[in-house]
Amino acid sequence: MYKFIFTLIVFFFLGCANDKKKKFEAKTSNKDTIYEKLWLCYPTIENLDECIEYYISPLTDTIYNQIKVFTNGTLDTLKSEFYDINIFKTEKSNVYRANITLHSRFDTLKINQKNQRTFKILYIEFDGKYSIGSKVSKTSNFIEFEYINTKDNHLTGVLVDDVFRDTIIQNESQLNYGKTRILVDTRNSTDNLFISNRNFLKEKIIK
Template sequence: MLMLIITNCRHIANDNSERTNSDDEENEKISDVINYHRKWIVIKDEEKNQKQQMEVYISELGDTIYNQNKFFVNGKLDSTKSNFYELDLSAKTNGEYKGKIKIHSGYIHNIESPITRRRLQLYLLNREDSINTDFESINMNNIKFSYSSSNDTLIGILLDMIEIDTVIDGENMVRLLESRYYLDNKSETLNTLINEFEKNKN
């Protein structure tokens, strides 16, 4: 049985048309860490009474990454066209935090084949800025986690991986659908995981 991998990647738009290759090379030499400004934007279609809220990460280099989206029709959330997460974070003691993330994946409603397995994989940056990958959830739409930090800043990435059985040209295959969500609870972030995953994607 073979595996077919399909990644649901957010579109990256480059708003700086005058940036040259030499500029890119120089920026990489200066630092691999890029500062991002995170915010929500709203796109409205008054005629159809539709509204879409989109979370975007805008880098200091002028690039835009689309992360979450919520689609509304007549003021009601359309779950089949929305992809977002809910974050519940609380403090414990001595710089220890715990939380829970719930995923709302609209594309699941459009999958015709039965889902055989779903895995949520959470990567977080801890106090020493090393990656903690100990958080995993199987066949659920939520994941619990804990981490250490000198403040309440949360930085990470969540991978949502779904496996379904399919047949292509008469051959049984496993189809893997992967979505990623960058996680931050501050409007300004130095989320180095964004750089790593975007580089590997290209």
């Protein structure tokens, strides 16, 4: 697979904030860097067990992605950041249905006037040419969508979750902002194009 131009990626991060799937043909440049996904688990100083998914390449920086935290052997979703994904073949040729649930500290967030969320997935489709699709939910941490891949059922993309909450701190009303960014790949070896947006993932880069 090949990289899409950087400006197109930025456009999708800043836009596409609706519930319709949008597709744009992308230009290509050089071949992508291949990353291998690897989970590592270890105890923490808080007596918790933590498992972290890393994207590793000998050619560039390592990126940490999903995090699972266990308390006494039980997964604590409110302290973790990870996704569950299911993919199904549809009756339409080369079309697959995927549903994704994002788990984070906002799992129990109730959407109302004081709590707002925009949960989005950007993903790659292939039908002879590469394009980007998107799907948005403003009501929950769950998204279901269909995508095209004439090669196989592989899905690659990124989850973008932005949460805004009105809070009271020292008797003053303040807007609290929280964000979650997680790469999505159904293969252990990947050339996920969204990694090319270094500013987007700068907090997850391990130098």
